Amino acid sequence: MSDASTASASDCTAPRTALTEAEVEALVRGICFKTGPPRTIGVEVEWLVHELRTPQLPVTPERLEAAYAALRSVPLRSALTVEPGGQLELSSPPAASLMECIGTVSADLDAVRATLRQNGLRPVGLGHDPWHPPRRFLREPRYAAMETCLDRTGPAGRHMMCTSASVQVSLDAGYEEPGPLGHGRRWWLAHQLGPVLVAAFANSPMSGRRPTGWLSTRQLLWMEIGPGRAGAPPLNGDPRAAWARHVMDAPVMCVRRDGGPWEVPDGLSFRDWTRSRTRRAPTREDLDYHLTTLFPPVRPRGHLELRMIDAQPGEDGWIVPLAVTAALFDDPQAAETAYRAVKPLTERSLALPAPHNPLWLDAARSGLGDPELHEAAIGCFTAALEALPRLGATTEVTDAVAAYHDRYVRRGRCPADDLLDELRAPDGRNRLRPMGAHPAHGKDFPA
16 A cells, blocks of 8 residues: 555645546556666565554554654655554665665664664564554545545455555566566566465464454455455456556546545546546546555556565565565566466466456465465575575575575465464463564564
8 A cells, every 4th residue: 555645635736637538548558567677676665563562552643643753853765654554664765676675675674663662662564463453543535535435345445554564566567578577477477476475475364363264364355345446457468458447447536625525436437537527527636646546466657566465574574575576577587487387376366357366365365375376486486596696685685585485485384374373372362472573584684
């Protein structure tokens, strides 16, 4: 949900020029896939924020506001934003290499943790809050409209807004031409590798202090929101055309106003709005805003934003999915190996768009307990480990990926399994580690 905190009501006062349907499609095609050599990488890390010593206790809004006011004075290279439930997000600037990205975000996280610690708080790496119910911290018109819209499909939307956290990896779209680094192949691979990443990094097995029966409850919540808001387009055909159709046919979350609450239409697609000009004609600013209200597992924003990975345990657990994903997309040999590893899984999707198909459901429910996902994950991690030195990764980063591979992937496990083991142990409710931390994750990764 990275755009949730960056869009604002200020756009409402911008000069408005109505768009035609053809103009909307042309704009979407032009802005969502910027092709060229894969050169940059980015990451967005979201964190739940809990009490330092007693994470089961809720943090009051007043304490969160005081801590975030202190954070606003901390010099950071990454963009620091707050999600609707009070989660923190750090969004790195585009980096020229994997290690540059890791170095920037690691330094910023050190500063953020120190400030939170002074306020008796800590960032927590879990994909879904195991203890606290959804509670909206931000009271802006966008979130009131979002809440109204998502409530129509059930409680999943409020959980997604307020009690979930992720690691989102941003990659260049790729070359215009075909091949392992071509944008068509990378678009396809992002969707087909997605279930493997969900399964390997599942870290959200609980809600309301109880197991949900899913290893990635966070991914389940995204699926329950529905395909119009959180689904991908079909993978057949040209990615630009498919995404443009999806954007046009997706439901409008809200019609913004300069004053008062925003209108939340029911069942109005952007295509219908453009044709009928109901309420008022949509503008370029409305289109830009509409794009920020769509949450597919892979979102094209000029680059590709992979959104399916749960927040990870430990201070530096986020580095492992970032490194694995970078290796499998930006190293040509690893990209080809990953393609071959996930291709046999495609039949299980039944040609249904992600994540609303059986393959994604099985990944969220069973993780690497699924034999075919387990086999694909082993092949992908092996390829990533071979590729990381070619991408300039340090020994510390490669060792962290290898440790994760040995502890989880080889054994068909994920961090969610550790959390469930702790819960099932004697007095498990008291023993569940606040950070979901594990010794397999090192503390420091020098750039």
